[in-house]
Amino acid sequence: MNLTQLTVFREVMETGSISQTAKKLNRTQPAISLALKNLEKALGLALFERKGRRLVPVPEAHYLLAETAGILDRLSTISTTMEGLIKGHSGSLNIATMPGPSAFLFPRFISQSVGENPEIRITLSSRSSPQIMELAGTQNIDFGFADFEYSFGRKPQYSAELIRADCFCAIDCEHPLASQGSITISDLDKTPMGGLHATHPFQRKVHREFQDMSANYNPTVTCQYFLPLIPFVSSGQCCTIVDPLTVATERELNLSNGKVVFMPFDNPLRYEYAILEPDHRPPSQLALKIKAGWKAEVLKMLKELKANPCTEWYGQEGGEQN
Structure with missing residues (x-):
């Protein structure tokens, strides 16, 4: 039979x-x-x-x-x-993203990608980048999106596709620097600055940039991520160096009511994002589809900002791609 x-x-x-x-x-x-x-x-x-x-x-x-x-x-x-x-039309997906994109950009992308499909179940968590790296390393998520920090010592149990792009300086539209076409780190010497916590890898990078230019970094506002700094900038209390996706979010949400301008740097300061993929958790077709779609969405936004994005694999063989 x-x-x-x-x-x-x-x-x-x-x-x-x-x-x-x-x-x-x-x-x-x-x-x-x-x-x-x-x-x-x-x-x-x-x-x-x-x-x-x-x-x-x-x-x-x-x-x-x-x-x-x-x-x-x-x-x-x-x-x-x-x-x-x-076909990626059904299944479940467990994703973790860092706080900035998880506030608006990533949920918008997911909702548009999934639509009203009742056969797809999404778990979206907002975590710090070290926590996301830990979740990817312990194979507990399908993929994650985070700030990237190089791992030293034991080989991480995940691969990372890096996306690099130019940062911007957020300035009150009435600030004297706002009339310039671009700025330098030296222009920010002794200027009240908002930034991330001192232990954040990007904040350490900012400090090194100021030291290299013999400029005085003057921190007055510290936040866990960039978006909460925008109201302080719009009220004229400080300037802040932000990642390009924060610029994309502000352009969409207009939290400052047009009071903040984003200035490029003469000598670009690069930001590194990472799409993290567990090494020992084979991805579903749904995960592959959503991950590829998010990468394309990020690159599209960065190109629209003229942030000069490029990609590179970390954790496996591969070279930088423009």
């Missing part, structure tokens, strides 16, 4: 005809007759009485039909489910 035989049997039960079953299944009448004959042989039971051109089922055939319908319907459900999984 096999699925082909059961499929033929169910259609014959519904049509009562070999010829109609052959048309419906797009097969020849001899092939239908042979499948039915082999099924009866396997069961040791004649399932139909032949009356003219019609086949009349015996009582046992009705019991077999009930069992067959359950098997074939279940198989159809499995086939449909697998097709959805393969």
